[in-house]
Amino acid sequence: MSNANPSVESHYEALEAQWNSVDGSLEFERLVVPTGNSDSPFHRWFHLKEAFSVDLLPTILKQLSFEGMSELRILDCFAGGGTTLVSALEMSSQAHVTATGIERNPFLHHVSSSKVRALQAGPSLAQELKKAYVEVQHLYASDARFTINTPALSTFSNEAYFPPSLLNSLLRIKAAIEFCDASALARDLLLTSAASCVESSSRLRRDGRALRYASERQPKDPWLEFSNRIQQMIEDTSGSQAAASSASVILGDGRRPLLHVDESEKRDLIVFSPPYPNNIDYTEIYKTEAWYLGFYEDSEQFRSQRLRTLRSHPSVRFSEEYDYESSSDAEAVRELLAPILGAVPDDRYATGRRQLIRGYADDMLTLFRHCRKVISNKGRLVYVVGNSAHGSGDALFVIAADLMMARLAELANWRVEEISVARSLRRRVTNSRFLRESVVTLSPA
Known part of the structure; x- marks a missing residue:
């Protein structure tokens, strides 16, 4: 077991101390993974191993006291296999739900769109x-x-x-x-x-x-x-009746929902699980299905798709243009990232890791700014994210995405209500307690 970088750990301790961080394992440990999805109608049509559980949305709605609302408008900026949207449509008997998803990956968009259209079609x-x-x-x-x-x-x-x-x-x-x-x-x-x-x-x-x-x-x-x-x-x-609620999935950029949804149509709940800042390139790992269905015809189309995705991995070299650098929050973002960037060891992976940290922060700040403009006054934003370990031995450090995103959300005029730690991840790798997966709740500031 490696000792995590002490300066980064101190940085995370100081960040977390500002907010209400709780042990949420009892409620969320089994829900941040696809528990029950393989046995649930509609959800089981394609196994997305990175999905969360079919039961996550109902649990969130209950905790936020949204379950009794007669009308509910939901946005998922990273629809993936459509778990949020299908779960929303399955609540039609309890409330009229209008759910919108955005997905950048053309194959996953095909899967999620097919599911929600089928649920609305009837027997x-x-x-x-x-x-x-x-x-x-x-x-x-x-x-x-x-x-x-x-x-x-x-x-x-x-x-x-x-x-x-x-x-x-x-x-x-x-x-x-x-x-x-x-x-x-x-x-x-x-x-x-x-x-x-x-x-x-x-x-x-x-x-x-x-x-x-x-x-x-x-x-x-x-x-x-x-x-x-x-x-x-x-x-x-x-065995399914046509859902009384409505849902749709847009093929587009989840970081910028204002490109795809009307700002005047305020959402009651924005819930998403973005790609985590690690080494997983979803364009790559679901490439065979996408090529099979004809979404890419040549390597140039494939590479273009990879470059359009969230900057959550160093598998390709993304643009080094960062919007936060020219914003009024530039100094605050630099202060947030400096200890993490300083922990990156100077090896052959250094450039890619630094681009990952800065690019992910830039994309998340953009996302939170867009989401702030489409949330209702009493609405909530809930994100599920996992932190990741990088490097090895004495050079190991953790990217605490849950805390990094919370601070970026504050800069975008959100209030951090709660960081609920759902589960620890691979404790044998490092002694850092920040290697974990969390469910974070925000409200408009």
């Missing part, structure tokens, strides 16, 4: 899915000749990753879906099911920060995987 969708599935099954098994194009991503051409027969099956499923006569929603759901088979049909697995080759893994049959997932969708939609 007739199940019959549409059955009909479309039968047609796809016929086309897949027939001698029909499709134009089957292997994605340009080299990963698909590696036979160790994707055995040729299984890759051909995956591509034939997609071609049959695109050829079949189905509604736009039914086709999107079929494509979501097909994309959810990509990882299990390969010897690749998502492991922490990257896709990794697992030589011992036995790829599964794509058609059987696809069929099982479609049957889940049919089961879930056949």
Whole structure:
């Protein structure tokens, strides 16, 4: 176990002392991970390992005494797989909810948008899915000749990753879906099911920060995987009434919600879990699904997407332009970041880590400023974020995103109501108590 950088730890102690920090493990430990999602209708359609639980939103609403409201307007700036939005729609019997999500990743946008559209479609969708599935099954098994194009991503051409027969099956499923006569929603759901088979049909697995080759893994049959997932969708939609509430997902920049939502339509609750400041590049780890569905056609499109995302990782070199430097809060941000930047060891990772710290702070300050303009007077903002350890040995330091974001929120005219520590993370790595995941509640100042 390494000793964390003492100057950074003192900096975090001083920051935390300003606010109400509590042990929230009893309420939130199981909710900041996807507990229950794999067994819940609609939520189970795609496994997003970084998601939070289906039960998180109801718990937050209860704690904030929002559960009895007849009208509720919710914004999620990082929609991901759509957990917040689906959970909001499932509350239709309790309140009329208007929920909006924003998602930058085109594949995750496809998944979350498909889910919320399905929840609002009603049980007739199940019959549409059955009909479309039968047609796809016929086309897949027939001698029909499709134009089957292997994605340009080299990963698909590696036979160790994707055995040729299984890759051909995956591509034939997609071609049959695109050829079949189905509604736009039914086709999107079929494509979501097909994309959810990509990882299990390969010897690749998502492991922490990257896709990794697992030589011992036995790829599964794509058609059987696809069929099982479609049957889940049919089961879930056949037992569902059209949600009385409404939800939508916008493909856009979650850091700047004012680009996508009307400032005059104030939200009662803004809730999100942004990418954490670590080494996870979501464009990279969900790239096979995105390339499979055709969201990228070449490496330039792929790189362009990576550069449009939140500056939460050093996998690419982002622009070193920071808006806070030209703002009235420049000195306060520099004061916040100085001890963290000073802890970065001068090694080959130094430039990337310093860009990560400054870029993440810049993006979060922008986000909080935008959110402040769309929150109602009695509204709340709740974010879930995990802190991360960087470096090793005596050079190890922690980026306490929960505290860094809290201070940036104050600069954007928010009040920190509570920092609820949900759980500790990998205590064997460091003795720092700031290596943790937290649920932080803000109110308009």
